[in-house]
Amino acid sequence: MSDTRKPWNSPMPAPQFDLMRRILSAPSPVGLEAAMTYGVLKPHFESFAPAGWQLRQFMGHAGVVLDTHPGRDDLFKVMIIGHADKIRMQVRSIGEDGKIWINTDSFLPGVLIGHEVTLFSEDPEAPGSYRRIEGGTVEALGAIHFSDMAQRSGEKGIKKEQIYLDLQIHGENKKQQVENLGVRPGDSIILDRAIRHGFSPDTFYGAYLDNGLGCFVTAEVARLIAEAGGTEQVRVLFAIASYEEIGRLGSRVLAGELRPDAIIAVDVNHDYTAAPGIGDRRMQPLEMGKGFTLSVGAIASEQLNRIIETTAREQGIPVQRDIVGPDTGTDGMAGVLAAVDCVATSIGFPIRNMHTISETGYTRDVLAAIHAITHTVQALDALSDPHREFRDNHPRLDQAGPLVHQGADKPEPADT
Template structure:
């Protein structure tokens, strides 16, 4: 395959970009993920999945799993996980002056001020039926004229308790007007910022790349595996989880129910090189535009990582190593949290401005992740016995050999 034929070396085709945009656009705040899982991904899966594949659905949450070999517990089971839940704001209380006081969840308070949002309100007269209220903005001070001097010069920030939703309510009985709309504490609020092509080639930006991108990658791997004729020795479970943003709870349930032998979580990562004020902390130099990332450390399996890295090198797919310490910070932890014996790792792609309205990514990094995972699944399927591969080949540091050269002997070699 020439460089020009490698998808990760080319711009993302517009139909594929539009699929990514539709997945990312689905309003799926924590606990209400079905807009993405049932509204977009379920019909998408049904559009290409062979008749023998099965879609698992769950009672306690809106996660879904597309299964290539339902019931075949004898096969080596690989679960690839993206999470559909988005961070959101929530209504906290309604003031007499019509202000809708809100919780900021995992947003920094200052990054949401002035931005347009949609409030999703459950109809008090018809529980389970939801309406959308648009035209509001998130505010905190009202105007610079009402701010303290320390806030004007940047010495003092905005507190999360100061945030409210401005619906331009005026006249008499302002609180009653809001309550007449059916707005109640607990209602979810999402930022209105669709995904757009960026200025720089092959970039894109908008809200909630975390983690519709992981769901998009998981879905594209499923499509590619289906188009390649499926697998023989490996049962692949393409999982779209819930509740990741509040503790990786949804993927823990999926792992507990389906007991995979291997987990590959797919989630966004940080561009540490571009992050302001981070370079001097000596973080790993992950960078947008340099390929997908692979977690090293925490519960990440060195055996699984070896197969991923070997596969990426074989196909010249650009890869970066991510050091994760004691916790991957992703659904890669699902197996150990669910007390399931499995190998696991986490695959990502560096983005900028995470948990803001202007998250930014690079399509070729996303394509690199899609094809690296696809090729890894196929490499696992080609093993003589995938089960014994991981049972018998744990790394042995007591068998480590001495270096046969000094570092200065290979000055041209760069270790990534």
């Protein structure tokens, strides 16, 4: 039976799921993130932020930061980062037959075929004003009848140069019909699928869990901290970054501008157990349904990880260790990229089918991340001197004690 005092052991409440859906549904392709940051997250932040908190906006991109103690550079600053940008397709050229040839960005070409999309076209007569075209599908081969045997058998794949958007254009002057719409090279295209509840309990699926989920978690941590009365020794910067999908450039700006002492990136991770065809890679068996993930390696701070892992254990929040090697692959690298001295790590949740129209997640993993980060912020706030804690307590492997063989007995299962 679920413990209602531990939200990560219960289904996500409907209003919370609706907020997650609204954040994930916001059309925010790379470079055009304001639909999520200004359209959904900014008013949400403003709905619960205490009077002394401040929302910061930026000129070069549509990132936002909710600051609990503006101007208090003497406090220990913790930046929690999700990124609002979604991978996109982009108009490359328009063919004489009305086909709109597109770049596929970070998608595998084969996962796009047949899916509905929305094209956002900037009005040539009113720069800065956008129109929406719905009803088009992404295509490449047209029909199996036009494919050679190697493509029919799967031995031969689809090249990205073959991908086009079909608006069902017919009749005379097909290219002109498209141009008359104002469609131009550079216009953005995103997949059109809303988030839905999945078949299995507490699951959900749809496009762009990467990384509206990280933004949702960041926003929910902010709300919980506000409802708990805020913090005293820790200045929390709830950051929604941009440009992560093209090199983590937005979070680098945020870290460079605000110079946090600690960074916790929040981003999707992989369900390696369910991923097909990677068994010989011997990946860490991260699995949807078994809790949030915590990055180990690269620039991940062992001190910060210790506090997160200890806090999660004390609260009974399930956590999985994620081995990241030389690069977290997330905004956890923001401090390094901005040359800012800070401790950093990355927290995530295993999902399936990343960078497809059917990304799949588990609400309890997301809730586990929300509450693990919330309790971590509160644990940092309870330290007598957070700055000294991290300066003075770097792990010393020269002080490691000996470990001897522990036998073959399996530990008793924990009570659930």
